Amino acid sequence: MAGEITETGELYSPYVGLVYMFNLIVGTGALTMPKAFATAGWLVSLVLLVFLGFMSFVTTTFVMEAMAAANAQLHWKRMETHQEEDDDSSTASDSDILTPDSYERAEKQPILSVQRRTSPNLFEITDRVEMGQMASMFFNKVGVNLFYFCIIIYLYGDLAIYASAVPFSLMQVTCTTDNDSCGVEADTKYNDTDLCWGPLRRVDAYHIYLAVFSLLLGPFTFFDVQKTKYLQILTSLMRWIAFAIMIVLALVRIGRGQGEGHPPPANFSGLRNLLGVCVYSFMCQHSLPSLITPVSSKRHLTQLVFLDYVLILAFYGLLSFTAIFCFQGDSLMDMYTLNFARCDIVGLAAVRFFLGLFPVFTISTNFPIIAVTLRNNWKTLFHREGGTYPWVVDRVVFPTITLVPPVLVAFCTHDLESLVGITGAYAGTGIQFVIPAFLVYHCRKDTQLAFGCGTINKHRSPFRHTFWVGFVLLWAFSCFFFVTANIVLSETKL
Template identity: 90%
Template sequence: MAGEITDTGELYSPYVGLVYMFNLIVGTGALTMPKAFASAGWLVSLVLLVFLAFMSFVTTTFVMEAMAAANAQLHWKRMENRQEEEGDDSSSASDSDGLTQDNYERAEKRPILSVQRRGSQNLFEITDRVEMGQMASIFFNKVGVNLFYFCIIIYLYGDLAIYAAAVPLSLMQVTCATGNDSCGVEAGTKYNDTDRCWGPLRRVDAYRIYLAVFTLLLGPFTFFDVQKTKYLQLLTSLMRWIAFAVMIVLALVRIGHGQGEGHPPLANLSGVRNLFGVCVYSFMCQHSLPSLVTPVSSKRHLTRLILMDYVLILAFYGLLSFTAIFCFRGDSLLDMYTLNFARCDVVSVAAVRYFLGLFPVFTISTNFPIIAVTLRNNWKTLFHREGGTYPWVVDRVVFPTITLLPPVLVAFCTHDLESLVGITGAYAGTGIQYVIPAFLVYLCRKDSQLAFGYGAVNKHRSPFRHTFWVGFVLVWAFSCFFFVTANIVLSESKA
């Protein structure tokens, strides 16, 4: 089955699908997690990380149930169209019976079809890739659809701003020599943007030069379609796992040799805001589930396997973050964790230092064009009118420009990755990971009952099938939204 080709692409085994999900979830957010852990305290961070992993798993099962319900709608429509075509053929073939024969066939079909509709389990097979936007159009009203696209667009803008800031920041940290020290960031040293980088150039000047180069090199991809990135994605996945493994091993070695500098606090509530946003961002996968789950060849134990995937991801995040906060002092941890290994006293081999320091440059640069094209297409879908087409200037210039310009401007103004990740996760991430899946599963259940009757059972229904869980997710989401907002307002008033 692994090599079978369908309209959804090449099928793969459930375990290959879990590897893909693991790679999707563990990304840029993991690199900002150690500093957030150190700021909030190890006990608070651990409790919040476990709870947010659980909440993300709950809403992942919600999305899978909604995908199955949307597939049932599409399957049923195809069945009805096929039966109508067959009915038209049979009625046209018997002119003598005319209306009587037609009425007889309808009377005979209705009870049979209603029984099939209630009892058929194959309707809920996930065979068609139904993206979240299409699910929103099936189950939401017009206002809900527009709010969905607004939320996904804000999230993608945040993604692009994080990527646009991370690459120039890594390049600046690696290439800006500090006095006579060519080994990168010294332990406990905090540099200001106004500090010298090369000659008269300040560090912020170097950052903006790199940002301009990054925009000029990767920005044009926004104006075209990005295709055939399979091997590039495989290469970046390999680099990512090498980098993560090297960082964990190096941190463990330093701790084992008694060189650990970190003494993280038990709890520090002032750091919870950014930690919450970083953790939400780091478990984000709901918007990509249709592309990941649909090509899985056997979906019999899919929920159980996804739970196992979440447990592994949780263990990995815990290992990466705890080794980091006990290896490095909290005040010396940088926004991008890889940059902590650009020190001679941590890594003596120059090639390893440069590989880890520049690792985000290679991996993030390959994802930026893909996210940009996705955002551009979402803008087009939001303003699309049935049967209408866009003028060439609007299609090829306006949409790519409004896609590229805002995140670059945000990155130009700030390179505080922890705040960017925290705000993106806390606001747009909360909408995509909690609010949208909760409303999707609630409305798809009501719709399925009306369409197929109470006897129809969704074979991919969530284990959290009671309405209580939908309400709990929504209450949690809105509570987090207000908590983060109040925290930001208080922080600004104190400043």
């Protein structure tokens, strides 16, 4: 069954799906989490991390229920089409004559008998229905436009983070002084105006790297990115090697009594960035259709997803706690890998450079994929039924408006913690909480209207009471309000 080929591609086992989901969620956000933990305090960070993990799990089950409801509608439409074709052929063969016997046979024949040829259950997730398609099925026109606006803003934030992370990592690794040839020292505080090479400042080096990054990867936005399977496998392998090295090195240093960190239990001034980082670090809802649909057996899907979230929470906790007790809070870098560019932490130069340049390799492979996804969302937002775009608009305008804004943002700032925090707290909250809550609410109403109140969605969320929809929306509103108020207060103090 694992090798069967369907319209959704090659099927894989539930446990392979569990691994894919783990890899999807644990990404760039994990590298900025240690700094956010150190800023907000270990106790507050742990409580918020567990709570946000739970809330993300709730909305993940909402999206799976909406996917099943969307599949039910598609299956029903297919059955109606097949039924009409059968009726037409039957009418033609009977020469438009309906005898009492044929009428009785028609009454006894189950109207949904064609269902056995498509799926054993209407709500089986067999068709990949992306979130945009679900929005079109369950939302009105305004809701669909708001959905695309939210996903576009999130993808812009993603690209801005990627576009700043790569040049920032290169600047940190290569801008060393004669007295600091091993990399970033524990007590060294660099400013952007500090010299890098000769008369060039660090910020100049950052801008040079950003220009090179844009020129090398930007052109991919103008084309379609395909056949990235092996590249993604290599990226995942490098990521897990890097994470394992960092955790082991931090544990060894703590075990030897060389840990420098003494984080406070709570520091509420750091909650804004922590909130955004944690939301960003659990982001997977927009990719669930392509991830879950190919799973061969979905009988225990909810339980497996719950197990995945438990493992992810444990991993985030291990990574962050080893970091904040190994390094002083003030010395933790926005990109955690850069803390291992010190000779006293890592003696082997090859390992130092591997960890320092790790974000460069992994993020560079994801940037073209995210850029093409954003470009296609722009096209879908303005698409009109039956219409086509002129060549200039299709091949120049859309790629340009995709590429230029995130590069400009990266040019203005490389504050990764703030970029991740703002992206997660605003657009991320919309995608992770608001959209799934409205999707599941409207899909439940549509399902009752289409199939009756007694119909049971086999993939319905364990959080089926309407209270949970309201609770998720209330939490999302609280996130928006808290982050906005915090930003306003911070600006007022300045």
